[in-house]
Amino acid sequence: MRNRLLIGCLLFATFYLLSCDHKPEQKNTRKTIDYIKEIPGINDSIPADVTEKGKVLIAYSDCYTCHKEDQRSVGPAFKDIAKRYPVNKVYIEMLAQKVIIGGSRSWGYPVMAPHPKLSFEDAKMMVSYILSMKM
Ligand code: HEC
Structure with missing residues (x-):
């Protein structure tokens, strides 16, 4: 009697395992947005002329390479990037600094080349434009 129950359980388990055997493969194909950890914080609004200037500065720089x-x-x-960081002064300045001195380790990518010729003001406008994509 016990044996039957055991066999029953085993059968059930193998069928159960077999029936969902195929599914996991499809899921591994792309890691998209879920690797981003959003940092909580207050979002300020950015003036339109700042984002416009940032957009132009980025277009004329090497960022899109x-x-x-x-x-x-x-x-x-x-x-x-916009998804991850709150839009406010602290993060804009921190990221602008990173664009100038170069960055690594935040995203598990290789390194970002430094942009020493960029002024802090310009870098902040670029970052503001990037972060404005959140909204
Ligand atoms: C040589 C390739 C390269 C160029 C050119 C480049 N980046 Fe990056 N950028 C990267 C990489 C790689 C990372 C991720 C670094 C990391 O993992 O911390 C990154 C990260 C960033 C981040 C996020 C930093 C962080 O700590 O989260 C910002 C903002 C950014 N780039 C802006 C810019 C801007 C603006 C420009 C143009 C002035 C630019 N990047 C040009 C490769 C580049």
Whole structure:
């Protein structure tokens, strides 16, 4: 009697395992947005003229050789960066600093080349434009 129960359980278990055997493969194909940990914080609004200037500055710089707006490339997508950081002075300054001195280790990518010729003001406008993609 016990044996039957055991066999029953085993059968059930093997069928159960077999029936969901195929599914996990499809899920591994792409890691998208879920690797981003959003940092909580207050979002300030950014004046439109600042984002406009940032957009132009980025277009004339080398940023797009490593970044794309909504896809990861050599560096993270701008939209992913926007997703991660709150839009406020502290983060804008921190990221602007990183653009100038170069960055690594935040995203598990290789390194971002430094941009020593960039002024802090310009870098802040660029970052403001990037973070404005959140909204
Ligand atoms: C040589 C390739 C390269 C270029 C050129 C480049 N980036 Fe990056 N960028 C990266 C990589 C790689 C990372 C991720 C670094 C990391 O993991 O911390 C990154 C990260 C960033 C981040 C997020 C930093 C953080 O700590 O979260 C910002 C903001 C950024 N880049 C802005 C810019 C801007 C603005 C420009 C143009 C002035 C630019 N990048 C040019 C490769 C590049």
